Each structure stands twice: as C-alpha cells, then as structure tokens.
Amino acid sequence: MAIKNAFYAQSGGVTAVINASAAGVLETARQHTDKIGTVYAGRNGIIGALTEDLIDTNADSAAAIAKLRHTPSGAFGSCRYKLKSLEQNRREYERLIEVFKAHDIGYFFYNGGGDSADTCLKVSQISDTLGYPIQAIHVPKTVDNDLPITDCCPGFGSVAKYIAVSTREASFDVASMSKTSTKVFVLEVMGRHAGWIAAAGGLASSPDCEIPIVILFPEVTFNKEKFLATVDRYVKEYGYCSVVVSEGVKGEDGNFLSDQGLRDAFGHAQLGGVAPVVANIIKDGLGLKYHWGVADYLQRAARHIASKTDVEQAYAMGKAAVEYALAGHNSVMPTIVRESSSPYQWSVGMAQLSNVANVEKMMPDNFISEDGFGITQACREYLAPLIEGEDYPPYKDGLPDYVRLKNVAVPKKLDEFKI
Amino acid sequence: MAIKNAFYAQSGGVTAVINASAAGVLETARQHTDKIGTVYAGRNGIIGALTEDLIDTNADSAAAIAKLRHTPSGAFGSCRYKLKSLEQNRREYERLIEVFKAHDIGYFFYNGGGDSADTCLKVSQISDTLGYPIQAIHVPKTVDNDLPITDCCPGFGSVAKYIAVSTREASFDVASMSKTSTKVFVLEVMGRHAGWIAAAGGLASSPDCEIPIVILFPEVTFNKEKFLATVDRYVKEYGYCSVVVSEGVKGEDGNFLSDQGLRDAFGHAQLGGVAPVVANIIKDGLGLKYHWGVADYLQRAARHIASKTDVEQAYAMGKAAVEYALAGHNSVMPTIVRESSSPYQWSVGMAQLSNVANVEKMMPDNFISEDGFGITQACREYLAPLIEGEDYPPYKDGLPDYVRLKNVAVPKKLDEFKI
Numbered sequence: 070m071a072i073k074n075a076f077y078a079q080s081g082g083v084t085a086v087i088n089a090s091a092a093g094v095l096e097t098a099r100q101h102t103d104k105i106g107t108v109y110a111g112r113n114g115i116i117g118a119l120t121e122d123l124i125d126t127n128a129d130s131a132a133a134i135a136k137l138r139h140t141p142s143g144a145f146g147s148c149r150y151k152l153k154s155l156e157q158n159r160r161e162y163e164r165l166i167e168v169f170k171a172h173d174i175g176y177f178f179y180n181g182g183g184d185s186a187d188t189c190l191k192v193s194q195i196s197d198t199l200g201y202p203i204q205a206i207h208v209p210k211t212v213d214n215d216l217p218i219t220d221c222c223p224g225f226g227s228v229a230k231y232i233a234v235s236t237r238e239a240s241f242d243v244a245s246m247s248k249t250s251t252k253v254f255v256l257e258v259m260g261r262h263a264g265w266i267a268a269a270g271g272l273a274s275s276p277d278c279e280i281p282i283v284i285l286f287p288e289v290t291f292n293k294e295k296f297l298a299t300v301d302r303y304v305k306e307y308g309y310c311s312v313v314v315s316e317g318v319k320g321e322d323g324n325f326l327s328d329q330g331l332r333d334a335f336g337h338a339q340l341g342g343v344a345p346v347v348a349n350i351i352k353d354g355l356g357l358k359y360h361w362g363v364a365d366y367l368q369r370a371a372r373h374i375a376s377k378t379d380v381e382q383a384y385a386m387g388k389a390a391v392e393y394a395l396a397g398h399n400s401v402m403p404t405i406v407r408e409s410s411s412p413y414q415w416s417v418g419m420a421q422l423s424n425v426a427n428v429e430k431m432m433p434d435n436f437i438s439e440d441g442f443g444i445t446q447a448c449r450e451y452l453a454p455l456i457e458g459e460d461y462p463p464y465k466d467g468l469p470d471y472v473r474l475k476n477v478a479v480p481k482k483l484d485e486f487k488i
Numbered sequence: 489m490a491i492k493n494a495f496y497a498q499s500g501g502v503t504a505v506i507n508a509s510a511a512g513v514l515e516t517a518r519q520h521t522d523k524i525g526t527v528y529a530g531r532n533g534i535i536g537a538l539t540e541d542l543i544d545t546n547a548d549s550a551a552a553i554a555k556l557r558h559t560p561s562g563a564f565g566s567c568r569y570k571l572k573s574l575e576q577n578r579r580e581y582e583r584l585i586e587v588f589k590a591h592d593i594g595y596f597f598y599n600g601g602g603d604s605a606d607t608c609l610k611v612s613q614i615s616d617t618l619g620y621p622i623q624a625i626h627v628p629k630t631v632d633n634d635l636p637i638t639d640c641c642p643g644f645g646s647v648a649k650y651i652a653v654s655t656r657e658a659s660f661d662v663a664s665m666s667k668t669s670t671k672v673f674v675l676e677v678m679g680r681h682a683g684w685i686a687a688a689g690g691l692a693s694s695p696d697c698e699i700p701i702v703i704l705f706p707e708v709t710f711n712k713e714k715f716l717a718t719v720d721r722y723v724k725e726y727g728y729c730s731v732v733v734s735e736g737v738k739g740e741d742g743n744f745l746s747d748q749g750l751r752d753a754f755g756h757a758q759l760g761g762v763a764p765v766v767a768n769i770i771k772d773g774l775g776l777k778y779h780w781g782v783a784d785y786l787q788r789a790a791r792h793i794a795s796k797t798d799v800e801q802a803y804a805m806g807k808a809a810v811e812y813a814l815a816g817h818n819s820v821m822p823t824i825v826r827e828s829s830s831p832y833q834w835s836v837g838m839a840q841l842s843n844v845a846n847v848e849k850m851m852p853d854n855f856i857s858e859d860g861f862g863i864t865q866a867c868r869e870y871l872a873p874l875i876e877g878e879d880y881p882p883y884k885d886g887l888p889d890y891v892r893l894k895n896v897a898v899p900k901k902l903d904e905f906k907i
Contacts, residue, residue, distance in 0.1 A: 083664045085657075113667035142660035148668040233887055238504075238789035241561035241890060245502045248532035249567045254785055275885065278892070344782070345761065362784035363763070366673055370657035373793055376886065456886035466694065467795065467875035468652055471660060473697070 072104060073175025075394075076118060077126070078111030079143040079210075080150075080181030080188065084224030085231075085372040086383035087210045088137040088144050090180050093387020094208065095126055095134050104395055109172060109479055114148035115179070115188055119161060119488050121168050121481050128477035136472035138384060139462035141372035144474050150488075152188045155198055164486050165192065166201040171482045176204050176394045180387075182211030182222070186402065187426040193400035206390040207402040207422055210383070212369045214265040217428040218420040219404035223386055224369065226379030226455035229269035231371040232258055232313070233456055235364065236273035240280045240311045243360065247309035253300060253351050254311045255361040257344035259368060261317040263431050264288050266368070270313030271444035272452055281310040282443070285347070287317030288432055289441040291326055297354040299442055304357060314347050373469055377458025382415070389417045413454035491523060492594025494813075495537060496545075497530030498562040498629075499569075499600030499607065503643030504650075504791040505802035506629045507556040507563050509599050512806020513627065514545055514553050523814055528591060528898055533567035534598070534607055538580060538907050540587050540900050547896035555891035557803060558881035560791035563893050569907075571607045574617055583905050584611065585620040590901045595623050595813045599806070601630030601641070605821065606845040612819035625809040626821040626841055629802070631788045633684040636847040637839040638823035640874055642805055643788065645798030648688035649875035650790040651677055651732070654783065655692035659699045659730045662779065666728035672719060672770050673730045674780040676763035678787060680736040682850050683707050685787070689732030690863035691871055700729040701862070704766070706736030707851055708860040710745050716773040718861055723776060733766050792888050796877025801834070808836045832873035 077094050079087055091110075098105045110124040111117025117124070124145055126134070137144055155162055168174070179189040186207050193205035209216050214225035236256060243254040260266040264286035274280035281303035285291060303310035318326045327343035344361040351359050382405050389403035400422045408414040436448035444452070462469040496513050498506055510529075517524045529543040530536025536543070543564055545553070556563055574581055587593070598608040605626050612624035628635050633644035655675060662673040679685040683705035693699035700722035704710060722729035737745045746762035763780040770778050801824050808822035819841045827833040855867035863871070881888040 079664070083661055116667065140660070141657055143664035146667055147664045149665075150668055230886060234792050235786050235790070237887060237890070238560055238791060239785040241559070242502055242785045242789040245498070245562035245566045246568075248535065248565055249569055256786075272887065275887065277884075278887075278890070342764065342780075342782075360784050361761075361782070362786050363761075363780065363782045364786070365779050365781035366658040366661045367654050367675075367781050367783070367786075370661040371654070372657060373653050453885060458886065459880070459883055461878070461880070464878055465696075466872060467649060467877065468656060468691065468694065468697075471656070471697070 072106045074106040074173050075108045075176035075178060076111060076174045077108050077178040078114045078117055078180065079145055079147045080114040080179060080185035081147060082212065082369065083143040083147050084210055084212050084369050085141040085227040085375045086223050086380050087180055088140045088142065089380050089383035090208050090210060090223060090387035091144060092134055092137040093384040094178050094391055097388045097391040101391070101395060105176065106173070109174065110145040112476065113146035115150055115152065116148045116488060118168055119164055120486055121483050123172065123479040125477045125479050129474045133472055133474055138380065139372060140471040141370045145476065151184045152191050155191065162195060162199060166195060166199055167483060169201060169203060172479065175202065178206050178208055178390050180208040180210050182213065183216060183427065183429060186216070186422060190400060190422040190426040193422060196399065204394045204399040206394050206398065207425065208386050208390045209402055209404070212259060212266065213263060215263045215429045217425055217430045220407040220415065221405055221455055223379060223383035225265060226376035226382070227371065228259070228266055228368050229272070229452060230376040230456035231368050231374055232266055232269045232364065233272035234374055236270045236282065236311055236313055237278070237280065239362065240273060240282070243309045243311065250358055251360050252304050252309050252357045253359040255344045255348050255359060256311065256313050257342050257363040258313060258315055260287060260315040262287060262429060264315050265432060267313050267315035268432065268436065268444050268448055269452060272449065272456065281307045283310060283312045284442055284444065285312065285314040285318045286432070286437060286441070287315045287319065288437060291318050291320050293350060293354070297350070299440065300351060301355055312347060314343050316343055318343060372462055375460050376456045377460040378455055380460045385417055393419065410450050410454060413457065491525045493525040493592050494527045494595035494597060495530060495593045496527050496597040497533045497536055497599065498564055498566045499533040499598060499604035500566060501631065501788065502562040502566050503629055503631050503788050504560040504646040504794045505642055505799050506599055507559045507561065508799050508802035509627050509629060509642060509806035510563060511553055511556040512803040513597050513810055516807045516810040520810070520814060524595065525592070528593065529564040531895065532565035534569055534571065535567045535907060537587055538583055539905055540902050542591065542898040544896045544898050548893045552891055552893055557799065558791060559890040560789045564895065570603045571610050574610065581614060581618060585614060585618055586902060588620060588622060591898070594621060597625050597627055597809050599627040599629050601632065602635060602846065602848060605635065605841060609819060609841040609845040612841060615818065623813045623818040625813050625817065626844065627805050627809045628821055628823070631678060631685065632682060634682050634848045636844055636849045639826040639834065640824055642798060642802035644684060645795035645801070645874035646790065647678070647685055647787050648691070648871060649795040650787050650793055651685055651688045651783065652691035652875055653793055655689045655701065655730055655732055656697070656699065658781065659692060662728045662730065669777055670779050671723050671728050671776045672778040674763045674767050674778060675730065675732050676761050676780070676782040677732060677734055679706060679734040681706060681848060683734050684851060686732050686734035687851065687855065687863050687867055688871060691868065691875065700726045702729060702731045703861055703863065704731065704733040704737045705851070705856060705860070706734045706738065707856060710737050710739045712769060712773070716769070718859070719770060720774055731766060733762050735762055737762060791881055794879050795875045796879040797874055799879045804836055812838065829869050829873060832876065
C-alpha cells in the first residue's frame with residue numbers, strides 16, 4: 070500500500086470535545102507513517118478543501134496536538150456548508166479531486182453531524198462516480214445527539230453534563246431566594262428539533278437530591294394551562310421550581326414559542342429567546358417572580374466541565390476512523406455501541422454512511438414522562454453514563470490553558486476557486 | 489464570660505461560596521463551646537429571627553457542615569428584607585430582643601452585602617439604644633464586589649472566574665464558526681451599578697491567548713456609533729469578536745439599555761435582557777450574524793468552577809467573624825487586606841460597620857481603558873489573583889455532590905409575629 074496523505078476537517082456547530090476527535094485522528098495517523106503521510110486539515114471545513122486552504126498539521130508538535138484533547142471549539146475552523154449533489158454541482162466534486170490529486174490525498178476524514186455525514190457520503194462516492202480513489206470516513210460529532218445507529222454522539226455528553234450541573238446549581242440558588250424573592254428559574258437550552266439536551270436538565274434532580282423541574286421539549290406541543298398548573302403545583306409544594314426549556318418548543322399554532330412577533334418602541338422586529346417568553350407567561354399567569362438564563366454557546370463550549378465519558382468517546386471515534394481507513398474501509402462512520410448501562414460499558418462499532426446521512430434520531434416516546442414535563446427512568450438510565458466522570462483541563466493563571474495551533478498554511482499549487 | 493448562643497443568617501443574593509462562610513462560622517464556633525453554646529441559623533435571613541424561625545445547626549454533623557464549603561447557594565435560605573430604622577419600626581427591634589432573650593443569644597452574625605451591613609449595623613446598636621447586650625458582626629458577601637474597605641468581597645472571585653472562563657470558551661467557539669456563520673457572541677452578566685463582573689470578562693484575553701473583547705460597563709454611557717465601530721474593527725481584524733455586557737448599561741437618555749419598551753403581538757410589555765438588545769444593534773448596524781447568552785443565576789451559583797482564592801477567603805471571613813466576637817468586638821466586619829498582588833498575599837483585617845453600611849465601592853476610573861470598552865493593566869492586576877486556583881466539589885454520578893442540611897427547627901417559645 071503506497072503512502073497517501075490524509076485530509077481532516079471539522080464541520081457544523083463545534084463542541085467541547087470535537088478537538089479530542091481531532092487529536093484521535095492526528096495521533097493515530099502519526100503512529101502509521103508507513104501508510105499515512107501528512108494529515109492536512111481543512112481550514113474551515115470542506116471550504117478548506119474546495120479553496121485549497123490546507124493546514125500542515127505536522128507543523129504542530131506532539132505536545133500541541135495532545136492539548137487538543139482538552140481544548141473546546143474547532144481548532145482548524147468549522148463551516149456551515151453542505152455539498153450539493155453531483156448532478157447539481159459537478160464542478161465542486163471535480164475541484165475536490167483536483168485538490169486531492171495535487172496533494173496526494175487518499176484519506177478523507179470529516180468530523181461533523183447529520184449534514185456533514187451527507188457531505189462525507191458524497192465524497193465517498195467519488196471513487197465510483199468520478200474514478201478518483203478516496204476513502205472517506207465520517208467522524209461523528211453533534212451536541213444535538215441526533216445521529217442514527219451510534220448510541221450517542223460525541224459532544225452531547227458534555228453539553229448534557231453542563232446543563233445538568235447548571236440546572237442543579239441554579240435550582241439551589243432559586244430555592245435559597247424563594248421565601249421573599251425569585252420563585253422560578255427558567256433556563257433556555259439548545260435543541261431545535263430533538264429534546265435530548267433539555268432532557269439532560271432532568272438529571273439535575275436525583276433520588277438523593279430532589280428538585281422540582283419542568284422540562285419543555287420540542288417534541289411536546291406547549292400547553293399553557295397545563296404548564297402553569299404544573300409550575301403552580303411545584304411552587305406550592307417546594308416553594309420554588311426550575312424550568313428547562315428547549316429553544317425548539319412550539320405552540321399549538323405550530324410556531325416556535327420564541328417567535329412572539331416582538332416589536333421595539335419603533336415597531337422594529339426584535340429577536341428574543343424562548344426563556345423570556347416562558348418567564349413572561351409565568352409572570353402573567355401566576356404573578357411569580359422569576360429569573361431566566363440562556364446558555365447558548367456556553368453550554369457547548371464548556372470544556373471546563375466536560376464529561377470524561379464524552380472526551381474518551383470523542384477521542385476513540387477519531388482513532389477508529391483512522392484505523393478503519395487503514396483497514397481499507399470507505400463510506401463508513403465509527404459508532405458508539407452500548408454494551409451495558411449499569412455498569413456502563415461501550416465499544417466501537419461501524420455504520421455505513423448511507424444509513425447515517427440525512428437520518429435524524431429523535432427522543433423515543435418512552436423517554437418523556439406521561440405529563441410531558443419530565444424524563445422517565447428509561448431516559449435517566451440512558452443519559453446517566455454519558456455525563457459520568459470529570460476531565461478537567463489544565464489551568465494557568467486561573468484560566469483553562471487551551472491550545473491554539475500554528476495552523477501553518479500548505480503552499481497552494483492550484484488556481485483560485487470561487488465557491 | 490458566660491456561655492451565650494449565637495445567631496447566624498444569610499442575606500440578599502446568594503453566591504457560590506456564602507456557605508463556605510457559614511462553614512467558617514459554624515466550625516469555628518464549635519471549637520469554642522466554652523464560650524459559644526448553640527449556633528442558631530435564621531431560616532431565610534433576618535426573617536428567621538423576627539418570626540422565631542430558628543434552625544438548630546447542631547442537628548447536622550461535622551461532616552455535613554464541612555460539605556457547606558463546597559455547596560453553592562444559601563443553605564439556610566436567604567431573604568431580601570432590610571430593617572427600617574429604630575425610629576421607623578421600633579417594634580421589629582423589640583421583637584429581635586425578645587427572640588434573642590428567649591434563646592439566650594449574645595452573638596449575631598449576618599452574612600450579606602451592603603443592605604445587610606446596614607441591618608447588621610442597626611442590630612449592633614441595640615446594646616446602646618435598647619440595653620440588650622449583643623455583639624453583631626457582619627460577614628461580607630456579594631458577587632457585586634461593591635463593599636467598601638475590604639479589598640474584595642467573597643462571592644465575587646468565583647463569579648469573575650466563571651465569566652472569564654465562559655467568555656474564553658465562547659470566544660473559541662465563535663472564532664471557529666466565524667468563517668461562514670456567527671461572528672459576534674454577546675454575553676450578558678450581572679452588575680446593576682458597578683462593572684466589576686463585566687470587567688472579569690476582560691481576563692478571558694491574556695497575552696498568550698489574545699481575544700477581541702468589547703466590554704460594556706454600567707459606568708460608561710452606551711455610545712452606539714463608537715460601539716459599532718469597535719465591533720466592526722475587531723471583526724475585520726480577527727474575523728470575530730465577543731461582547732460582555734453588564735445588565736446595568738445605560739443609554740444616553742439615562743435609561744437602561746435593556747428597557748426597550750418591547751411589546752408582544754398583543755401590545756403587552758415584555759421583559760427582555762440587554763444581550764438581545766445589543767445583538768439586535770449589531771445586526772441592524774453591521775449585518776453580522778450573532779449569538780447571545782444570559783448567564784444570570786448560573787454565574788453566581790457555579791460552585792463547580794469556583795475560585796480557590798474566593799473559597800478560602802469566604803471561609804476565612806466566617807472564621808474571623810467568630811474570633812472577633814470572642815475577642816469582644818461589636819459592630820465590625822472582617823475584611824480582606826491585600827498585602828501584595830504578585831505574588832498574591834492577603835490577610836484578614838477589620839472594618840467598623842458604620843464605615844461599611846450604605847457605601848458602594850465603584851470601579852476606579854483607572855480600571856477602565858480609555859476607549860471605555862476594556863480593562864487596564866491596573867484592573868487586570870487587581871482581578872487576576874481573585875480567580876486563581878480551582879476548588880472542585882466532589883462528584884457523584886457525574887453531578888456535584890452538594891449538601892442539603894437537615895435544617896431542624898428549634899421549638900418556638902414566643903407568640904407569632906407578623907412581619
């Protein structure tokens with residue numbers, strides 16, 4: 070087998086652990102220099118491949134690459150860019166081949182979610198459709214936890230841990246204040262389509278630390294009366310309550326609850342989150358004092374409180390991707406296979422990309438409690454292992470010591486390409 | 489010296505480390521059973537004293553009390569309740585004496601911020617004004633860092649660390665996304681009057697990890713044109729930028745920037761935060777894609793990423809309060825005295841409560857950069873030691889193992905009192 074170079078890129082929304090997958094790819098490739106030459110990283114995902122904007126990962130030391138394991142975000146830059154089909158945009162595929170040829174690239178590792186799996190699938194088909202030999206392996210990543218086949222997605226476990234920890238902490242806070250002040254805390258979390266992240270808020274309450282939490286899932290149509298009755302009941306019973314609301318919650322009219330047609334004093338449309346909307350519903354309906362927060366990027370960037378399980382799985386996916394390539398595979402994705410929930414045991418599996426691309430995994434019905442505001446025991450058993458363990462980054466001067474790579478550009482050999 | 493019981497209570501907004509001060513008070517008192525009998529905690533601050541709703545802290549074991557050191561929020565409940573003056577509400581002071589007498593209380597430890605210092609001062613004067621011997625010691629606490637005399641306030645260092653860490657993490661995220669997506673991240677932080685917490689966002693950028701950050705301080709009138717020009721410059725130079733905005737920022741009309749007169753589709757007033765307002769200004773003025781977050785309670789409850797310095801100082805303040813009481817002091821507050829910034833050295837001092845109550849410490853002018861959007865080197869030197877060190881809580885099943893005390897009620901001896 071001739072030595073070929075590899076291409077690696079990060080795609081879509083970044084996570085606290087996608088760089089751990091990068092470390093898995095790079096460190097494993099460096100152990101196989103008899104088969105893999107240089108790993109070129111795409112600057113800003115697939116755009117880096119299209120524009121021949123490649124990064125020489127060999128310019129960074131083993132020590133620097135090792136630090137990727139504890140650094141959040143996408144070290145090489147990410148992108149939101151989905152390749153069209155070969156029929157719709159043959160030009161882009163021919164350009165990819167041109168770049169791959171110019172830099173002797175035989176391996177393509179793409180690290181992303183559902184859309185990225187589709188891009189990776191299309192690239193994997195170049196061998197057949199355009200006759201250029203490439204092995205394309207998808208490395209799973211998404212905080213949304215919505216990729217099929219794999220038991221969970223690297224990136225999700227750390228968001229889940231952040232939301233569970235933050236909900237517990239804020240609930241302790243509002244409980245302290247509830248006698249004379251705030252009685253309800255509302256936390257908005259990510260999840261446009263699936264309620265996986267919101268569900269993690271339910272972990273904040275445990276048998277030895279009960280907390281009244283109302284979860285608003287995108288899967289459950291918002292019912293104002295039922296919601297207010299539940300909050301009211303919790304506040305009467307516990308003195309306070311926490312609400313974890315998914316950004317994707319919809320009302321009975323099918324519109325996002327966050328889309329309230331807000332206008333400023335001049336009549337301009339204003340974009341708000343869903344948390345203040347829910348807070349206002351509580352104020353208007355029950356007259357209770359509230360606080361609200363919106364975690365936004367903080368939740369998916371929070372490497373400081375990453376799940377050890379998640380970090381290990383993210384690394385393992387990167388490592389397996391390289392191993393699968395070396396074993397001759399194309400158009401596949403390493404997966405996480407749950408062998409047992411208690412004790413938690415998992416192994417690395419393999420999925421065909423054609424079964425992964427454009428399939429969204431929703432929360433199973435039996436994960437949402439009957440009243441629609443909580444998680445079931447089955448959901449708890451699924452989620453619990455994913456937030457297990459802490460994996461603290463090193464600190465310097467009180468701040469996490471995250472690495473920034475040199476990201477040295479590879480000299481271009483081709484003409485410019487406009488995307 | 490006869491054995492007297494003590495009263496301890498928590499007041500105002502709670503913090504990640506106010507319970508560490510409680511641990512300092514309780515553990516130190518337990519070492520002096522020859523002078524201090526039982527420490528009674530007030531359930532929900534001074535309200536617990538007025539309504540004779542006392543908690544027997546001896547019902548909790550030494551192990552449980554030790555866990556307070558790593559548990560955020562107010563373990564005995566807090567309150568927002570300011571005692572009026574003796575002239576305005578003699579009835580309340582007479583009630584306090586009645587309760588103190590009934591439970592043989594000779595020491596009063598009040599753990600709070602500026603308003604609470606005023607309450608504590610008034611109680612400390614009971615000896616003179618109403619002839620009941622009490623020693624009242626204030627234990628400083630406030631995330632706002634606005635108490636005078638003390639170099640810093642327990643609770644602030646941990647919020648500062650949370651904001652600095654979160655700003656660094658979210659900035660790494662937006663940097664990754666900036667090529668094709670989000671270019672500006674806006675984080676709203678606490679601080680109605682003083683910009684101490686917002687200033688901490690500036691620590692996210694350091695000489696070895698430069699990040700373009702625009703800080704909007706409540707001390708600096710918001711100037712839209714200057715703000716947009718600065719964001720625009722950063723985005724052109726770095727590709728992205730982060731904005732840390734204090735909830736207390738005001739516009740040129742003197743109104744809070746968050747107070748935009750928002751109306752929903754039915755014309756009802758809506759409460760939003762300042763982050764979406766700033767985000768909309770960026771969208772309207774520069775057409776840049778943004779994300780925004782509101783940390784709210786998460787920032788002050790985040791014991792999981794507390795500053796070790798802060799935890800130690802919070803504990804030391806509780807310990808010193810008891811020692812000052814045993815030494816015969818009344819109407820004082822232990823303080824943190826900075827001996828040196830580099831290396832950081834501090835000691836415990838003492839302030840007269842009459843010099844503390846109702847005085848607000850604002851950011852010095854020379855802490856805000858000339859353009860009004862950043863922190864100076866002097867500010868950095870002040871803040872840096874306060875976020876030093878990590879002090880992780882223990883974890884169980886992936887979540888911080890925070891303690892809930894038994895909070896056993898002391899049998900009432902008096903008639904009911906309506907507040």
